[in-house]
Amino acid sequence: ETPVIVAIDGPSGTGKSSTSKAVAAKLGLSYLDTGAQYRAMTWWMLSNGIDVDNAAEVATAADKPTIVSGTDPSAPTITVDGTDAAGPIRTQEVTAAVSAVSAVPEVRARLVELQRSAAAAAPNGIVVEGRDIGTTVLPDATVKIFLTASAQARAARRNGELNGKEAADLAATQAALVKRDAADSGRKTSPLAKADDAIEVDTTDLTLDQVIECIVTLIEEKR
Ligand code: C5P
DSSP states (O other): OOOEEEEEEOOTTSSHHHHHHHHHHHHTOEEEEHHHHHHHHHHHHHHTTOOTTOHHHHHHHTTSSOEEEEOOTTSOEEEETTEEOTTGGGSHHHHHHHHHHHTSHHHHHHHHHHHHHHHHHOSSEEEEEESSIIIIIOTTOSEEEEEEOOHHHHHHHHHHHHTTTTOOOHHHHHHHHHHHHHHHHHOSSSOSOOOTTOEEEEOTTOOHHHHHHHHHHHHHHHO
16 A cells, blocks of 8 residues: 555644544554644744844754654654753744744745655655645645634634643634734745645534544545
């Protein structure tokens, strides 16, 4: 059997990560969270005194950190220069800065290379989640999914994930999310976009299990 490559894109809060991990686990595929890599790059920049709003400074630093992603869907990992970065990449500081860092072409070139190598190395295939996987990173993917949901549903899910840790009110979460999506969709280099051949799944009124089932079925039809 040839490895199956699954691209899952969409804005924040559509359930991309939970869905992608579960689909990969069910089908015995590897899993890659490309958002975690952009966050890891951003965390390194912030930790090393790089001005994230200075694109030239970010571009020069882009090849410095060593970012390694573990692709087991039941225990995905991410390290930066050998240090576990899973916690620090989820802070509000990183979330607020990540769109600026990910808009820099040198950052994207570096991470896209890592992403393509991970896909090529996956023995049975891989589920890769992000914003530009179907359009840019893996244009020949076996199956391309574009997840959407209303801004309200996405903010509610994101607040649920924060679990009171960084208690934010729903309106603030929604505003931050809409702002990040606008930046990600509006940037010049491979913006958040649905590939022409991607299948759009609106998750607003679906449970996580329903979304997983829907995507597993789509993959099984194609492989
Ligand atoms: O998926 P997550 O919300 O963790 O992604 C964080 C950020 O990383 C996004 O808001 C976007 O700026 C960037 N990103 C990207 N391209 C990808 C994945 C994420 O630009 N393929």
